[in-house]
Amino acid sequence: MYDAAQSTLDYGQSQMRELSHQATVVALNMAQAANAAEQATLDYNQRQMMELAYQETAVSLNMAQAADTQQSIYSAYILNVTQTAQAQAMLDVQATHTAQANATATAYSLTATPFAALQAEIVRTQNESERRALWEEFVVTPLKVILFTLVVFLLIVGGVMAYRRLMPVLELRLRTISRDNDSPFLLVDGMIVDPDPPHRRLTQRELRLLKHPRPPSDNTVQVEIIHSSEPSVTNWITEAEQKLRSDGWIQS
């Protein structure tokens, strides 16, 4: 009977260790499930954690019952031993009580710790999810918009600068292709210069002639003919006739 209780205790302790190990594994799986946002796995692991806790509680109760059985055996045995043996037995009972207390405490801790760890893990997962959502909403998304706008702006500016830089060259190329003669163009300070224009160059004498100012000739004077019904001219005529009369040109 005593041996059976002892074996029950040993088996219970080993089962407790195994359950604790399984709880740890399940907690790790839960963390992985939470990170991967696999809610189904999380639910399954939560249920598994609750099952393990229930099993741990049952084992601890079995262990406590085994300890009580041992205590009863010791009590019956004490009746048949000497005083010394009785004292020794009492010490053993005390040790048994201590072991029982330790087993109970261990069972309690194993029972309570996974629940607390589970709740803490759930809270931690929720907090982490909320933190990620906030970070995504207020930091990552605006940052993406800003970066996209910046990239578009830089592309536009780069395109404009490239157009301004390369357009003279492109124009030069097009003109070179469309020209009749084969003389090259020169690009000076962003302007296209043709060293051999298609028209005849003026000689120095002709340039000197052009530089001389021409005196006003008879042909430079132009007289406009405007009908008297034109409003502005009508006013001019009226005023001129008044002046003519006031100056005494018209005989009375």
Added chain:
Amino acid sequence: MSVSRYLPAALNVAQAIPGILAQRGLKPFISRFVLTETQQGNAWLFVVLEVGPMNHPEDYAASDVLHYLSTALHGLPVVISDSYGLRYAVLLSSQILLKRPN
């Protein structure tokens, strides 16, 4: 009858006026010449001036200048009109009898 019959006379006057002004020490700030004829048969040549305030426009409107112009143009009547701009008005032909003012 067309006003163009007065065009040769208008051209002569137009060619002469800058030199006449220059003889009086005035720069010929002339922008245009306008020839027109009224229904009464008066042919006018308007010499439109563009004289800035810094060029003493009153010198162009002085009576002695007008008299000098008229004399140089063989007695043609020359008046000045200064509303909405400065211009000489030279009467090339008139159906009414004119006399030279004293």
